[in-house]
Amino acid sequence: MTNVVDPNSDEARGKSPVPEHVQDAIRTLISWSGDDPEREGLIDTPKRVARAWLEYCQGYQEDPAVHLSRVFNEVGGYDEVVLLKDIPFQSHCEHHMAPITGKAAIAYLPKDKVVGISKLARVLNGYARRLQIQERLTAEVAQCIWDNLQPHGVAVVIEAQHGCMTGRGVRTPGVGMITSRLHGCFLEDHRSRKEVLSLMGY
Numbered sequence: 016m017t018n019v020v021d022p023n024s025d026e027a028r029g030k031s032p033v034p035e036h037v038q039d040a041i042r043t044l045i046s047w048s049g050d051d052p053e054r055e056g057l058i059d060t061p062k063r064v065a066r067a068w069l070e071y072c073q074g075y076q077e078d079p080a081v082h083l084s085r086v087f088n089e090v091g092g093y094d095e096v097v098l099l100k101d102i103p104f105q106s107h108c109e110h111h112m113a114p115i116t117g118k119a120a121i122a123y124l125p126k127d128k129v130v131g132i133s134k135l136a137r138v139l140n141g142y143a144r145r146l147q148i149q150e151r152l153t154a155e156v157a158q159c160i161w162d163n164l165q166p167h168g169v170a171v172v173i174e175a176q177h178g179c180m181t182g183r184g185v186r187t188p189g190v191g192m193i194t195s196r197l198h199g200c201f202l203e204d205h206r207s208r209k210e211v212l213s214l215m216g217y
């Protein structure tokens with residue numbers, strides 16, 4: 016007799032198994048919130064939530080510095096600011112595990128190496144996909160670029176909205192938080208700082 020595999024099973028859909036104790040934790044949260052985790056619409060929810068959280072927190076599985084290991088040493092005499100603007104990201108605050116959504120501007124003034132620009136967004140994602148506060152996220156991205164590219168300067172500005180301030184608590188939709196971290200010439204030299212912030216639109 017041939018084994019018939021249910022096309023809706025986790026196995027057939029290539030989904031990774033979720034340990035029972037993790038599903039239990041989510042069932043507990045559902046019933047504590049006032050709903051019945053055994054009703055039809057919620058039956059598979061614990062598995063979905065668990066897998067979603069693995070994805071939101073994928074950054075724990077990587078060292079973002081890895082993305083900066085492939086450098087181009089030939090910069091063709093380019094000695095001006097490189098800026099990546101409006102990089103969208105999603106993170107989660109470590110206080111409420113609520114979404115933080117925003118955009119980042121990442122700039123550096125290369126010394127002798129540049130990286131593919133997508134790598135700057137990858138570094139941002141590597142740190143954003145963890146439980147964060149915005150200040151630490153900003154500092155970690157800047158430090159990673161500063162340490163690994165050894166440029167003349169690094170500037171990171173992040174502008175974001177915090178779900179814990181919009182959907183709950185003080186409930187102030189539209190409020191934005193801006194954080195910045197500067198290193199090297201952007202920190203020390205007034206003109207460089209003004210130039211980079213103005214390129215970023217601040």
Ligand SMILES: Nc1nc2c(ncn2[C@@H]2O[C@H](COP(=O)(O)OP(=O)(O)OP(=O)(O)O)[C@@H](O)[C@H]2O)c(=O)[nH]1
Pocket residue numbers: 108109110147148149150177179180184185
């Ligand atoms: N500095 C900083 N604060 C954050 C960030 N994300 C969330 N918060 C704040 O973390 C604080 C946690 O405060 P608590 O008093 O411990 O928690 P709470 O009682 O839920 O606070 P409320 O949000 O005011 O209801 C809140 O003021 C949040 O607005 C962040 O990225 N940076």
Ligand SMILES: [Zn+2]
Pocket residue numbers: 108109110111112113177179180
């Ligand atoms: Zn929060």
